Amino acid sequence: MKYSIDLKVPSSQAWLDAVMADFDSFLQDHADCERKASAMATSLIAKYPDRQRIIPPMIETAIEELEHFQQVFALMQRRGVNLQTEMKEDPYIKQLMPLTHGGTPESRFMSRLLLGSVVECRGCERFKLVSEAQQDNELKRFYKALWTSEAKHGNIFVELALAYFDEKAVYTRLHEMMEFEGAIIENLPIRAALH
Numbered sequence: 001m002k003y004s005i006d007l008k009v010p011s012s013q014a015w016l017d018a019v020m021a022d023f024d025s026f027l028q029d030h031a032d033c034e035r036k037a038s039a040m041a042t043s044l045i046a047k048y049p050d051r052q053r054i055i056p057p058m059i060e061t062a063i064e065e066l067e068h069f070q071q072v073f074a075l076m077q078r079r080g081v082n083l084q085t086e087m088k089e090d091p092y093i094k095q096l097m098p099l100t101h102g103g104t105p106e107s108r109f110m111s112r113l114l115l116g117s118v119v120e121c122r123g124c125e126r127f128k129l130v131s132e133a134q135q136d137n138e139l140k141r142f143y144k145a146l147w148t149s150e151a152k153h154g155n156i157f158v159e160l161a162l163a164y165f166d167e168k169a170v171y172t173r174l175h176e177m178m179e180f181e182g183a184i185i186e187n188l189p190i191r192a193a194l195h
């Protein structure tokens with residue numbers, strides 16, 4: 001069942017060209033993103049231990065993201081690519097964070113869940129583009145499997161928000177957040193990275 005909404009702004013060809021031109025750098029950044037996505041799911045549990053409904057799916061999501069990290073890392077090892085030694089700040093995530101500030105504790109909880117969906121939906125769109133552009137069969141298959149998994153995650157966060165909040169409030173906020181995300185994506189410096 002689809003709960004997530006469509007992105008407002010598609011990723012540019014310039015972004016895809018930059019990724020395809022330096023795929024090793026993209027893999028290094030991608031590995032970091034998966035590890036951070038796993039940490040994000042467990043941090044939601046740490047922040048909201050009383051929200052029983054989110055705990056099992058967030059544990060499951062954290063495990064799946066960690067498995068993605070394991071898979072990207074294995075792929076990198078086969079290709080002789082090392083992990084990045086310096087963790088650069090993700091400009092995309094940094095610019096999205098204000099979406100979870102301000103308001104009431106309840107609205108922050110909703111925004112935190114919905115931000116999870118927004119980020120997953122962008123990841124899903126970009127992995128699909130990478131999968132379609134890849135000539136290497138192993139990478140093509142890998143990114144295809146990943147985009148279907150991230151699409152599932154994009155739905156889980158909205159489904160959880162709907163378990164706690166009114167449908168109209170959830171979708172009004174989700175549309176606002178997607179607009180905000182679209183403006184960030186349009187102005188993000190182009191690099192061989194997931195964002």
Ligand SMILES: [Fe+2]
Pocket residue numbers: 034037064065068150
């Ligand atoms: Fe993932």
Ligand SMILES: [Fe+2]
Pocket residue numbers: 037065120123149150153
């Ligand atoms: Fe994901």
